[in-house]
Amino acid sequence: MAHSLPQELSVAPRGPLTGTLQVPGDKSISHRSLMFSALAVGTSHITGLLEGEDVLATAAALRAMGATIERTGDGAWRVDGVGVGGLLQPATALEMGNSGTSTRLLMGLVASHPITATFTGDASLSGRPMGRVIEPLSQMGADVTASPGGKLPLMLRGLCPAVPITYTLPVASAQVKSAVLLAGLNTPGITRVVEPVATRDHSERMLRGFGADITIEESDAGRIIAIRGEAELRPQTITVPGDPSSAAFWLVAASIVPGSDLVVRNVGLNVTRTGLVAALRLMGADITELDRREVGGEPVADLRVRHAPLTAIDVPPDLAPSMIDEYPVLFVAAAFAKGRTVARGAHELRVKESDRIAAMKAALEACGVPCEEYEDGLAITGTGGDAIPGGGRIASQLDHRIAMSMTVAGLHAARPVTIDDVAPVATSYPVFYKTLDEVSEEA
Structure with a gap:
């Protein structure tokens, strides 16, 4: 799956952002639903699925291994499963595009099946490390031949029966945790993951909903998630809540653009995903929850956000796991706060679709925002609510979150902000710019 040709975009202020919008389905939950x-x-039915390139890469790979996945006429999705242990040998390489989640979780699935799969990806994904997943899956018996540095392309030969392990996560990573649990589904005995720092728990919630025998207990070493293998999963009807990572751009945009008043509907508020909301509120953001409810086993609410003066903070490092994907747009919020915001504890940003610490430092500095770089984050001196100077040309580095974050920055900049390529936004939020038109005066 290749990206389309580069799409340059110049972003200038459009006035207040107003109205009501709904963000696409949660990307993490969409992957796992499929x-x-x-x-x-049996047959499962999914509504609200994110139809971005990353999730479609997951669907294509699962089809290649025997599942029947189709979009029905009403925008819902139907999946006829093959059963745990029933994945078939794919005839060709599994093309992952830009999706690290697809790659790491599908590696876990393949690891305990008697099949061999080759994983490929675009230039950005091929630069991302897979060693953190290769290590535990190798302990379970999978044979992995990777490119130098533990990167794609790689070939994974599964082992059946695989070996159950107890694995302590060396880094806080829901993807690694989920890969091991997925491998454990078809592994006799009990596979355990010890999580010293809690990460998003969508896999645990959903596996339980599908009928897996999964337990979670707290210990001095952290959370211990145990799954009993050779499981039989029951088909489900799933409603995917709105993605808090996509909502993040609107929460920051409405906070920094004077006169804005937005309602973002159906936002997932799983406690493992709400770090950005907590950080913005600490900065003084005006974010109100409306109609809190449960959708598909996940807490959701409509969020009303109005322009408010932001004040710099030292971002609590313990928020990092619950907003790791939102740091780029948090950096943008900091650029408009009064004072110097320090946001650290985010080592994982170095190994995302881009080095998001370096990429955002370069982007913000190109727009006249003073930054100081740390190994695990940035310190950013904000304008106190005034427009940033702007005028920079931004390298998005094939990273959808860099492109969208700097689009938000350009909405309150003295001079237009030019982004070299916004095409990668289609990986997670295909209608982002259409939605921006709808909620701005430039509709």
């Missing part, structure tokens, strides 16, 4: 449905025996 994977768990593909491993169930």
Whole structure:
């Protein structure tokens, strides 16, 4: 799956952002909905699925391994699963595009099946490390031949029966945790993951909903998640809540653009994903929850956000796991706060679609925002609510979150901000710019 040709975009202020919008389905839950449905025996139905390139890469890979996945006429999705242990040998390489989640979680699935799969990806994904997943899956018996540095392309030969392990996560990573749990689904005995720092728990919630025997207990070493293998998953009807990572751009945009008043509907508020909301509120953001409810086993609410003066803070490092994907747009919020914001504890940003610490420092400095770089974050001196100077040309580095974050920055800049390529936004939020037109005066 290749990206389209580069799409340069110049972003200038459009006035207040107003109205109501709904963000696409949660990307993490969308991936897992397809994977768990593909491993169930029977037919599952999914509504609200994110139809971005990353999730479609997951669907294509699962089809290649035997699942039937189709979009129905009403915008819902139907998945006829093959059952745990039923994945078939793919005839060709699995093309992952830009999706690290697809790659790492599908590696976990393949690891305990008697099949061999080759994983490929675009230039950005091929630069991202897979060693953190290769290590535990190798302990379970999978044979992995990777490119130098533990990167794509790689070939993974699964082992069946695989070996159950107890694995302590060396880094806080929901993807690594999920890969091991998915491998454990088809592994006899009990596979355990010890999580010293809690990460998003969508896999645990959804596996339980599909009927897996999974337990979670707290210990001095952290959370211990145990899954009993050779599971039989039951098909489900799933409603995917709105993605808080996509909502993040609107929460920051409405906070910094004077006169803005937005309602973002159906936002997932799983406690493992709400770090940005907590950080923005600490900075003084005006964010109100409306109609809190449960959708598909996940807490959701409509969020009303109005322009408010932001004040610099030292971002609590313990928020990092619950907003790791939102740091780029948090850096943008800091650029408009009064004072010097220090946001650290985010080592993972170095190994995302780009080095998001270096990329955002370069982008903000190109727009006249003073930054200081740390190994695990940035310190940013804000304008106190005034427009940033702007005028920079931004390298998005094939990273959708860099492109969208700097689009937000350009909405309150003295001179237009030019982004070299916004095409990668289609990986997670295909209608982002259409939605921006709808909620701005430039509609």
